[in-house]
Amino acid sequence: xxAQDVARRCAETMYAADTASQQLGITITDIAxxxxxxxxxxxxxxxxxxxICHGGYIFTLADTAFAFACNTYDERTVAxxxxxxxxxxxxxxxxxVAVAVERARRGRxxxxxxxxxxxxxxxxxxxxxxxxxxxxxxxxxxL
Numbered sequence: 001x002x003a004q005d006v007a008r009r010c011a012e013t014m015y016a017a018d019t020a021s022q023q024l025g026i027t028i029t030d031i032a033x034x035x036x037x038x039x040x041x042x043x044x045x046x047x048x049x050x051x052i053c054h055g056g057y058i059f060t061l062a063d064t065a066f067a068f069a070c071n072t073y074d075e076r077t078v079a080x081x082x083x084x085x086x087x088x089x090x091x092x093x094x095x096x097v098a099v100a101v102e103r104a105r106r107g108r109x110x111x112x113x114x115x116x117x118x119x120x121x122x123x124x125x126x127x128x129x130x131x132x133x134x135x136x137x138x139x140x141x142x143l
Contacts, residue, residue, distance in 0.1 A: 003033045007072035010142050021064050034102030036068035042094045053090035061098045062114040062131035069100035070110050070135040076142045082133040095119035108137040
């Protein structure tokens with residue numbers, strides 16, 4: 001199996017057990033070693049008292065992309081910490097795309113950045129949040 005096959009199998013295995021992502025309608029649309037893309041449509045029941053998407057849902061989408069990206073090497077890996085900056089409000093009906101990219105991986109630790117945008121619109125998607133996650137491998141295989 002090459003690295004891409006390992007990443008794909010890890011994502012399939014994780015998603016099958018990820019009831020939280022499934023219930024929220026999050027899908028993994030792209031996967032590669034150290035990278036993942038997750039999408040989610042914002043529903044009315046995800047809005048806060050200001051009629052915009054609750055930040056926790058945006059964080060969850062970004063965290064999901066992060067989790068799938070750092071678990072592409074057949075090493076069970078969990079978050080050690082993360083932070084997010086919200087840049088734009090999101091309305092119901094919007095489709096969000098979270099792209100996670102590995103920035104550093106040393107030993108059992110990793111650092112990943114996730115950019116959350118609206119689904120592509122002309123001329124360009126709108127960046128709604130930036131997320132940075134730190135992870136730690138548990139030293140056991142995922143598959």
